[in-house]
C-alpha cells in the first residue's frame with residue numbers, strides 16, 4: 001500500500017499526542033490530582049493511530065476502559081478530555097463519566113466502557129444502523145485479548161458475519177487481561193484464529209508497527225465500507241505501564257526484561273526511525289511534534305484545572321431524555 | 328453451630344478477615360475452591376485472596392478468563408456435582424453480565440428439580456460507591472437478588488461480620504451471595520482467630536437504644552452509629568440494628584425493637600427507590616403499625632446512576648449526616 005508523506009506524518013503526530021496525553025495523565029493521577037483509576041494506552045499507540053487515520057468523523061468506534069488513546073486518535077478535544085478526567089463541568093461528560101466513560105458522539109466515539117466486552121454488541125448495532133440508513137459508514141470495535149473471552153464478543157462476531165455488517169473487530173492483544181497473561185486465559189495463541197469460527201477473515205498484525213497497522217486496517221475498513229462484511233484484526237502489542245496507572249515494572253505478573261524487550265520496539269520510536277530513514281522527518285522536526293503535543297496537553301490541563309466542578313444540582317440531570325415534553 | 332464473640336485482643340482489617348476466612352474454610356473442607364478473575368496469582372484486586380494460591384495451589388484457587396457467565400455457570404455445575412465453590416465477581420456491577428446463571432439457574436434449580444438438587448455455592452462480590460469509579464463500578468444491587476426466591480444474601484458491616492458471615496455462607500448448602508462494601512475494606516475491628524459463624528437470618532442489635540430504631544445495611548451500619556451519636560444532643564436514644572442477612576430477613580428482631588422505640592428509619596447505600604429498605608419498611612408497618620408514632624423513614628442514594636466527579640459523588644452518597652437529618656425530619660412529622 002502506498003502511503004503518502006502526509007499520512008505518515010499524520011500517523012506520527014497522532015501517536016505522539018496519545019503518548020504525551022497519557023504520560024501526563026498518569027503523573028496527575030499518581031499525584032492525586034485526577035481521581036479514580038486511569039487505564040493508560042502507552043505502548044499501544046500504533047493501533048489507535050493506524051486505524052483512525054482511515055476513519056471519517058461519521059464512522060464510529062467503540063472503545064474500552066483503556067479509551068483515551070482511541071479518542072485522541074479520532075481527533076478528540078484534549079481540553080474536554082482532561083476536564084472530564086478532572087471531573088469538571090466542562091468535560092466531555094460534564095464530569096459524570098470520567099476516564100472510563102469518555103465519549104464524543106459527534107466524532108462517532110461511542111464511549112470508553114467500564115464493562116469488559118461491552119463494545120462488540122454495541123459496535124454491531126452501530127454497523128447495523130449504518131447499513132440500515134444507507135450510509136457507507138464503518139464501525140471499528142476495539143477490545144482486548146481479555147475481552148475476547150466474553151460471550152458478548154462471540155455473539156457479536158457471529159451476527160456481524162451473518163448480517164455482513166460494516167464492522168471491523170480490532171483486537172488489541174497486549175498480552176494481558178489485568179494481571180493474567182494471555183496463555184493463562186485462553187488456549188489459542190492467535191485470537192485472529194477465532195474469526196474462522198464465524199466465517200470472517202482473521203489477520204494477525206504487528207501492533208507495534210504503525211505502518212503494518214495502517215495497511216491491515218485500511219484493507220479491512222475498505223472491505224467493510226464496500227459491503228463485503230466484517231474482519232477480525234488482531235494487533236500484537238504491549239502495555240508498557242501497569243493495568244492502572246504508570247508503574248509497570250517490578251511487578252509480580254511479568255518480568256522487567258520482557259517489558260524492556262517490548263520497549264525496544266516502542267511504536268513511537270519505530271515510526272520515527274522509519275520516517276528519519278526515509279528523510280521525511282528529521283530528529284528536529286520530530287522533537288517539534290513532541291513539543292507541540294506537550295503544549296496542547298499542558299493547555300488542556302490548565303483548562304481543566306481552571307474549570308468549575310459541576311453544580312451539585314447536576315446530579316439529578318441527564319438521567320432521562322425529555323421526550324414529548326416530559327422528562 | 329457456634330457463635331463466638333470477638334475477644335477484644337486482636338484487631339484486623341475487613342480485607343484480612345475475608346482472606347483468613349477463606350483459608351480456614353479451605354483447610355477444613357477439600358471441596359471448597361475459589362474461582363474468579365485475578366484471584367490466584369494476584370490475590371484479587373481487593374486483596375481478599377492474598378496468600379491462598381501459595382497454600383492451596385492452582386486447582387483450588389483458580390484464575391479465570393474474563394467470562395462472568397462461564398465462571399458463574401462453572402460454580403453451579405461444580406456445586407451440583409459435589410463441590411463447594413466460591414465464585415468471586417470482582418465488582419457487583421459485573422453481576423449483570425452473568426444474570427442468567429444466577430437468576431434462572433442457580434436460584435431455581437433446586438425447586439425446579441423437585442428438591443433433588445443441592446447447590447452449596449457462594450457468590451462473593453464488592454459493592455458500593457465513593458471511590459470515583461463511576462456508574463459501572465459502584466453500584467449496590469443487593470435488592471435484585473433478595474427478590475429472587477432460592478438465593479440468600481448477606482451484607483457484612485465490618486470485619487467481624489465479614490468473616491463470620493462468609494463462613495456461614497460457604498458452609499450453607501444453598502446459594503448465598505456475600506455482598507461486601509469496598510469502602511470499608513480497611514475498617515479494623517476485633518476478629519477471633521479461630522473459625523466461627525454468624526448465623527444466617529439473624530439480625531444484630533449494634534447499639535441498644537430506647538426511642539428510635541435505625542435499621543441499616545453494610546457501610547450504613549457504622550454511619551448509623553455515628554448518626555446515633557449526633558442525635559444524642561436531640562434527646563434521642565437510638566437503637567441501631569444490622570440485619571446482617573438481607574434474605575432471609577430477621578423481621579422478629581426489628582419488630583421487637585420498633586415496638587419499644589415506636590419510630591424507625593431504614594438506611595442503605597443503594598438507590599432508595601426499590602431498594603431493600605422499601606421491603607424492610609413495609610414489613611415494619613405490617614407487623615408493628617399500631618406501635619408506630621411516625622412514618623418509617625428511608626435513607627438511600629438518589630435515583631441516579633453513580634456519578635464520577637467527586638463533588639457529585641459526595642452529593643450522591645448517603646452518610647451519617649443525611650441519616651441524622653432524616654431522623655430529625657421524621658420527628659417533625661410525628662403523630
Ligand SMILES: Cc1ncc(C[n+]2csc(CCOP(=O)(O)OP(=O)(O)O)c2C)c(N)n1
Pocket residue numbers: 039064065066114115116117143144145146147148174176177178239243364393395417421424
Ligand atoms: C465484565 C467485566 N469483568 C471484569 C472487569 C474488570 N477488568 C477491567 S479491565 C480488565 C482486563 C481487561 O483485559 P483486556 O480486555 O485484555 O484489556 P486491557 O486491559 O489489556 O487493555 C478486567 C478484568 C470489568 N471491568 N468488566
